[in-house]
Amino acid sequence: MKTNLSSQIKLERIPKRYYDPQGEIEFAALTREEKIYTKIFENATEGSSYLADQIVRIVNRAIEKKGKAVVALGAGACTHTTYSDLIELHKQGKIDFSNVVIFNLCEFFPLQPGGPSTLKRLHDVLLDHINIRPENIRSIDPAVTKEDMFQYCKAYEQSIEDEGGLDLVVCEVGPQGCLAFNEPGSANTTLCRLVLLSNELRQSIGNDYKSEFAPTTAITLGVANILSAERVLTMAWGENRAAIIRKTVEEPADANVPASFLQGHAHTKLVLDLPAAEDLTRISQPWKVTSCEWTDKLIRRAIVWLCHATGKPILKLTDKDYSDHGLGELLALFGSAYNVNIKIFNDLQHTITGWPGGKPNADDTYRPERANPYPKRVIVFSPHPDDDVISMGGTLKRLVDQKHDVHVAYETSGNIAVGDEDMMRYFLMMDKIAPIFGFDSEGYKKLSAEVHDFVGHKKAGDMDSKDIREIKTMIRQAEATIACNYIGVKPGNIHFLRLPFYETGTIKKGELEERDVNIVKKLLEDVKPHQIFVAGDLADPHGTHKVCTDAVLAAIDELKDEEWMKDCRIWMYRGAWAEWEIDHIEMAVPISPEELRFKRNSILKHQSQMENAPFLGNDDRLFWQRAEDRNRATAQLYEGLGLASYEAIEAFVEYHIIRDNQ
Numbered sequence: 001m002k003t004n005l006s007s008q009i010k011l012e013r014i015p016k017r018y019y020d021p022q023g024e025i026e027f028a029a030l031t032r033e034e035k036i037y038t039k040i041f042e043n044a045t046e047g048s049s050y051l052a053d054q055i056v057r058i059v060n061r062a063i064e065k066k067g068k069a070v071v072a073l074g075a076g077a078c079t080h081t082t083y084s085d086l087i088e089l090h091k092q093g094k095i096d097f098s099n100v101v102i103f104n105l106c107e108f109f110p111l112q113p114g115g116p117s118t119l120k121r122l123h124d125v126l127l128d129h130i131n132i133r134p135e136n137i138r139s140i141d142p143a144v145t146k147e148d149m150f151q152y153c154k155a156y157e158q159s160i161e162d163e164g165g166l167d168l169v170v171c172e173v174g175p176q177g178c179l180a181f182n183e184p185g186s187a188n189t190t191l192c193r194l195v196l197l198s199n200e201l202r203q204s205i206g207n208d209y210k211s212e213f214a215p216t217t218a219i220t221l222g223v224a225n226i227l228s229a230e231r232v233l234t235m236a237w238g239e240n241r242a243a244i245i246r247k248t249v250e251e252p253a254d255a256n257v258p259a260s261f262l263q264g265h266a267h268t269k270l271v272l273d274l275p276a277a278e279d280l281t282r283i284s285q286p287w288k289v290t291s292c293e294w295t296d297k298l299i300r301r302a303i304v305w306l307c308h309a310t311g312k313p314i315l316k317l318t319d320k321d322y323s324d325h326g327l328g329e330l331l332a333l334f335g336s337a338y339n340v341n342i343k344i345f346n347d348l349q350h351t352i353t354g355w356p357g358g359k360p361n362a363d364d365t366y367r368p369e370r371a372n373p374y375p376k377r378v379i380v381f382s383p384h385p386d387d388d389v390i391s392m393g394g395t396l397k398r399l400v401d402q403k404h405d406v407h408v409a410y411e412t413s414g415n416i417a418v419g420d421e422d423m424m425r426y427f428l429m430m431d432k433i434a435p436i437f438g439f440d441s442e443g444y445k446k447l448s449a450e451v452h453d454f455v456g457h458k459k460a461g462d463m464d465s466k467d468i469r470e471i472k473t474m475i476r477q478a479e480a481t482i483a484c485n486y487i488g489v490k491p492g493n494i495h496f497l498r499l500p501f502y503e504t505g506t507i508k509k510g511e512l513e514e515r516d517v518n519i520v521k522k523l524l525e526d527v528k529p530h531q532i533f534v535a536g537d538l539a540d541p542h543g544t545h546k547v548c549t550d551a552v553l554a555a556i557d558e559l560k561d562e563e564w565m566k567d568c569r570i571w572m573y574r575g576a577w578a579e580w581e582i583d584h585i586e587m588a589v590p591i592s593p594e595e596l597r598f599k600r601n602s603i604l605k606h607q608s609q610m611e612n613a614p615f616l617g618n619d620d621r622l623f624w625q626r627a628e629d630r631n632r633a634t635a636q637l638y639e640g641l642g643l644a645s646y647e648a649i650e651a652f653v654e655y656h657i658i659r660d661n662q
Contacts, residue, residue: 379409381409410494416464469503585652591649
């Protein structure tokens with residue numbers, strides 16, 4: 001069973017010479033926009049292996065030179081694969097930690113029983129698996145008081161100096177460009193200190209540590225302490241870090257992006273996988289720094305960029321526009337701006353369809369979805385019981401209206417996202433009407449009393465009882481059913497899969513297992529769809545979408561040789577946080593003003609997910625507002641390129657099944 005196929009989704013193949021150039025001259029040309037030495041690998045596995053080798057080299061050299069190595073380690077999620085590789089190198093005898101002194105880069109304060117701890121995590125992912133001496137592990141004392149904090153931080157810095165200073169710092173570039181817990185606003189002169197953690201970082205910590213205890217403060221070595229190290233190895237994996245990596249590497253150093261101060265460090269190496277590097281110039285706009293290998297997607301991206309740079313729609317671009325903006329290669333390839341313009345205009349035009357299930361009895365040569373068979377059996381997989389309408393509510397309505405046999409499969413119960421207030425609204429009502437309608441049985445009275453008592457005494461971090469989780473599940477299911485009825489999905493086509501990995505009752509979820517995949521697999525075998533829609537939120541902020549996507553892709557992988565699967569197309573949609581970039585969009589479904597209002601109303605059927613929904617982050621827009629803004633922005637992008645003007649557009653990318661020989 002393959003349970004991590006979402007990490008292998010590649011929307012396009014980046015030529016290796018862009019991210020791994022051969023020769024110093026080519027490297028210098030490609031990286032001329034970059035102010036930090038940056039190594040890019042195709043995936044995090046390769047990047048982690050390189051980092052582990054670098055750590056071995058630096059540590060061994062320091063030990064050879066002065067008898068010991070002094071290293072500060074971060075515990076962020078990106079470091080874990082590197083530490084795993086480092087453990088293997090230790091087992092192979094390539095590194096000996098007996099003469100290594102390790103300082104913990106940062107720690108939560110105060111430490112809570114059962115709460116996250118960076119030192120505990122370092123022990124779990126590295127320290128317990130190597131031959132480091134216990135006395136050589138230095139961390140922040142959780143018993144320190146706020147009154148003694150200043151002097152304690154000074155003493156922690158002094159202990160580093162007493163060891164001869166840091167030979168190496170290993171850490172990740174965190175959200176918003178954090179280094180350790182140095183958040184935006186941290187100057188390059190900051191030292192070891194107590195810091196207040198932002199709401200965004202606390203949410204990231206909760207997700208990262210899979211803990212309901214999100215600390216509000218922490219002790220961290222400052223930017224100046226990190227920059228004092230002889231060498232710094234830092235890293236980032238995944239597309240959710242791409243935007244901040246560009247700011248870190250290519251924009252001027254700024255306290256709003258603390259990691260950007262590494263630009264001033266002579267011996268820093270930043271290691272990235274391709275998704276994290278996708279916004280760097282040599283990956284996203286290679287025509288600015290080298291001659292290009294022009295694929296259809298890269299040409300489309302270049303022309304969209306040129307339209308933004310010139311403020312012109314596609315068909316008004318001139319030869320001079322191409323020449324003035326470094327795209328003369330395209331003129332040489334196509335002969336004139338007109339030829340390029342027509343090609344890209346037509347490519348984008350062909351992505352637009354009002355028939356997401358295919359238009360029957362029509363020429364489908366240039367349509368994104370085939371005409372036959374008609375009607376199609378369609379499954380829309382929704383990670384939570386509202387992602388279907390938030391992400392593709394307009395398309396879902398079109399599929400139903402165009403007489404396709406549409407199934408909606410809700411993969412998780414979503415019960416953890418129901419607030420106690422929303423649940424109690426139902427109990428307050430039922431308590432009033434129970435005597436009137438005669439269902440005030442002893443059983444109901446007992447349940448009601450238990451719920452009232454539990455909620456009345458509930459403390460932060462308390463796990464809901466099994467009964468309460470079941471009630472909250474029913475609330476989500478009822479809301480989803482009402483939304484499906486509103487859209488017109490047949491009652492028998494609504495499936496609540498309740499994948500077991502989710503049913504822990506806490507933010508921390510289980511691992512994807514065969515039993516989860518088998519549930520998805522059974523539905524696929526029962527329906528035998530011609531078309532599947534699946535969440536493609538590769539930068540999902542709380543992880544559930546990725547696990548749900550992996551469950552569907554794992555099931556598809558196991559069924560890929562079935563005859564009916566060979567005639568099935570898989571479309572990926574995105575959720576409330578981001579949209580596909582236009583060079584990747586393969587199907588764009590226009591939404592009229594009336595349909596957009598209909599979509600809003602279908603989202604509003606999920607009443608428990610309005611103001612009180614968790615995981616909204618720092619963005620205070622409600623889900624329906626995010627969805628409308630995103631869909632309108634996509635339509636405006638198409639309009640700005642000179643295509644038809646629509647109220648809104650929902651966008652999709654086709655997923656191609658990964659074959660064993662790929």
